[in-house]
Amino acid sequence: NAGVMQNPRHLVRRRGQEARLRCSPMKGHSHVYWYRQLPEEGLKFMVYLQKENIIDESGMPKERFSAEFPKEGPSILRIQQVVRGDSAAYFCASSPILIHNNEQFFGPGTRLTVL
Amino acid sequence: DAKTTQPNSMESNEEEPVHLPCNHSTISGTDYIHWYRQLPSQGPEYVIHGLTSNVNNRMASLAIAEDRKSSTLILHRATLRDAAVYYCILFGPQGGSEKLVFGKGTKLTVNP
Numbered sequence: 497n498a499g500v501m502q503n504p505r506h507l508v509r510r511r512g513q514e515a516r517l518r519c520s521p522m523k524g525h526s527h528v529y530w531y532r533q534l535p536e537e538g539l540k541f542m543v544y545l546q547k548e549n550i551i552d553e554s555g556m557p558k559e560r561f562s563a564e565f566p567k568e569g570p571s572i573l574r575i576q577q578v579v580r581g582d583s584a585a586y587f588c589a590s591s592p593i594l595i596h597n598n599e600q601f602f603g604p605g606t607r608l609t610v611l
Numbered sequence: 612d613a614k615t616t617q618p619n620s621m622e623s624n625e626e627e628p629v630h631l632p633c634n635h636s637t638i639s640g641t642d643y644i645h646w647y648r649q650l651p652s653q654g655p656e657y658v659i660h661g662l663t664s665n666v667n668n669r670m671a672s673l674a675i676a677e678d679r680k681s682s683t684l685i686l687h688r689a690t691l692r693d694a695a696v697y698y699c700i701l702f703g704p705q706g707g708s709e710k711l712v713f714g715k716g717t718k719l720t721v722n723p
Binding site: 500527529531538539540541544551552554555587589599600601602603604605 | 645649653654655656657660709710711712713714715716
């Protein structure tokens with residue numbers, strides 16, 4: 497059973513370009529979470545999605561950021577018109593069902609660098 | 612969000628036990644105590660979790676105080692690979708917002 501997969505692992509964008517980060521959850525997992533880790537900082541929750549639904553986006557910046565988890569295919573975190581402050585590691589996690597007696601499985605992350 | 616307090620850093624020697632403390636005095640009755648760790652340049656990794664009773668798995672043990680206001684993650688024999696930031700997280704029903712709230716964690720250094 498493959499773990500959570502994220503691609504690309506490293507992404508370089510120039511200011512103003514778009515960044516698309518993909519996350520394939522573990523097989524059978526229908527809950528996906530995105531977290532961001534700025535340089536020398538802790539992990540911060542961004543968004544929680546179930547298939548085709550955004551459940552909690554309280555951690556998403558109000559502009560330029562969006563996320564989706566379609567019925568088929570990976571979850572996508574999209575950052576439009578990137579700025580240098582978006583440079584960070586973006587981690588995706590998944591879980592099979594929502595109970596708190598359960599762990600979240602994290603992917604290896606996508607490291608975004610904005611030039 | 613429920614809060615946890617951990618020391619910023621701890622140091623251990625290889626093959627010795629390590630006790631990582633966590634205080635969570637505002638824990639609610641429905642909060643599970645989860646521990647994750649993050650090795651350098653990697654994603655977080657689940658370690659262990661518990662509710663009231665002490666827990667053991669292949670990675671570690673979790674000792675939970677009787678009043679649940681504190682817990683201790685125990686690594687029985689530290690290895691160099693255990694050098695990581697360890698996060699103690701309270702995870703429970705949040706009214707639809709089911710996120711892990713990471714604090715600063717404890718950076719564990721393991722000396723050879």
